[in-house]
Amino acid sequence: MGARFPRPMLTQSQLAELLEEQGQPSYRGAQILDWIYKKRARSWEEMSNLPPALRSALAEQYPLRPLTHTLTKGSEDTTRKFLLQLPDQRYIETVLIPASPALYGEKSDRHTLCVSSQVGCAYGCKFCASGLDGFTRNLTAAEIVSQIILAEELSGEKVNNLVFMGMGEPLANFTNLSNALQMVTSDWGLKIGARRITVSTSGLVPQIKKLAELPQQIRLAISLHGPDDVTREKIMPVNKKYPVAELFDALRIWNSKKNQKITLEYILIDGINASPEQAGILAKRARSIRAKVNLIPYNTVEGLPWVRPNDEDCLRFKKVLTNAGVSATLRLEKGHDINAACGQLRLKKEQGTL
Numbered sequence: 001m002g003a004r005f006p007r008p009m010l011t012q013s014q015l016a017e018l019l020e021e022q023g024q025p026s027y028r029g030a031q032i033l034d035w036i037y038k039k040r041a042r043s044w045e046e047m048s049n050l051p052p053a054l055r056s057a058l059a060e061q062y063p064l065r066p067l068t069h070t071l072t073k074g075s076e077d078t079t080r081k082f083l084l085q086l087p088d089q090r091y092i093e094t095v096l097i098p099a100s101p102a103l104y105g106e107k108s109d110r111h112t113l114c115v116s117s118q119v120g121c122a123y124g125c126k127f128c129a130s131g132l133d134g135f136t137r138n139l140t141a142a143e144i145v146s147q148i149i150l151a152e153e154l155s156g157e158k159v160n161n162l163v164f165m166g167m168g169e170p171l172a173n174f175t176n177l178s179n180a181l182q183m184v185t186s187d188w189g190l191k192i193g194a195r196r197i198t199v200s201t202s203g204l205v206p207q208i209k210k211l212a213e214l215p216q217q218i219r220l221a222i223s224l225h226g227p228d229d230v231t232r233e234k235i236m237p238v239n240k241k242y243p244v245a246e247l248f249d250a251l252r253i254w255n256s257k258k259n260q261k262i263t264l265e266y267i268l269i270d271g272i273n274a275s276p277e278q279a280g281i282l283a284k285r286a287r288s289i290r291a292k293v294n295l296i297p298y299n300t301v302e303g304l305p306w307v308r309p310n311d312e313d314c315l316r317f318k319k320v321l322t323n324a325g326v327s328a329t330l331r332l333e334k335g336h337d338i339n340a341a342c343g344q345l346r347l348k349k350e351q352g353t354l
C-alpha cells in the first residue's frame, strides 16, 4: 500500500477510488466497510476475508480506531460524558444522553449522542467553555464517526439519535462533517436515520446554505441566544459577521429545501436576554420561519460572570412565546449542562485540573 491511503474510515466512493489506485478489486471496499460498520472489527487482523498482505499493510499505516477512551463521568441513569484521546494526544468529549427524559423535554426511547466536531473552537460564544482555549484543529470524518462506535461499545446501547452540539462549530469543518454524515446515514455505514440527526451551528450563513443542498433530511438547530443584533452580539461574536437578518434569510432558504422544523436554541441569561420585550421579538422571529424554540436557563460556567434568571422569569419568557403561537420548551431542572456548555471536561484535563 502507498502512503496515499490516508485512513480507514472513508466514504464508500473515496474507499473505492483508493483501492483501485492500489490495484485492489472494487469488492474489497464493501468488505472493509462491512468489517468497520457492521461487524465492528477492532483490528485489521480480524478482517479474515482480506488477503494477509493487504491486512498487514493497512495495519502498519493506519490505526483502525483513532480514539482512546480515557475517562467516563456520570452513570447509566444520567448523562454520561466520555473523555476521548486523539492520536495527537488532544482530548475531545462525547456525551450520551439517557433515553428519558430526552432532549427538548419530550419523553422518548432515544439514545442521543452529542458529538464533537473540532478540538477547541474559534467562535468564542460567551457562555461556552469550548472557546476558552481557542481553536486547535478540525476532527477528521473518521474521528467524528468513531465517537459513535466507541460510545456504543462503552455503553452497550445503540445510538439512534445524534446531535452535533459537542465541542466545535460543525459547519466550520464542513467537508469532514458532510463525509461523516454520509458514513452515519448510509446503508453501508451506521444507518442512523437522517431525521434523527441535528446539526447545531452558531449561525455560519454561507455554510447553512451549503448544508441545505445536502441530500440528507437532517435537522438544523441555531444557537440564537439573542433576538436582535445588539443582544446577540453580547453573547455571540459571530453575529458581527453574520447579523440576525442575514441569518434568518439563510434559514428561509433552509426551509425552502428541507421539511424539518428549525430549532432555535436560546440560553436565558439574567439581565442580558431574558426580558419580556426580548421574548416578544424572539416570538416574531420564530414565527417568521415556523421554528420551535428550546429555552435553556443558563448554568454557571467556571470563569464566566453570568447568572441564571429565576424560574418565574423563565416561565414568563416562555409564556410570551406560547401566547404568540410559537412552540417552546423549557427545562427548569438544574444540572443538565451539556446543552449549554460543552468542553468543560476536556478543558480541565488539558489544564491538569481533572
Ligand code: SF4
Residues within 6 Å of the ligand: 121, 122, 123, 124, 125, 128, 129, 130, 131, 166, 167, 168, 169, 201, 202, 223, 342
Ligand atoms: S457554542 Fe459551539 S460555536 Fe460557540 S464557542 Fe461553543 S463550541 Fe464554539
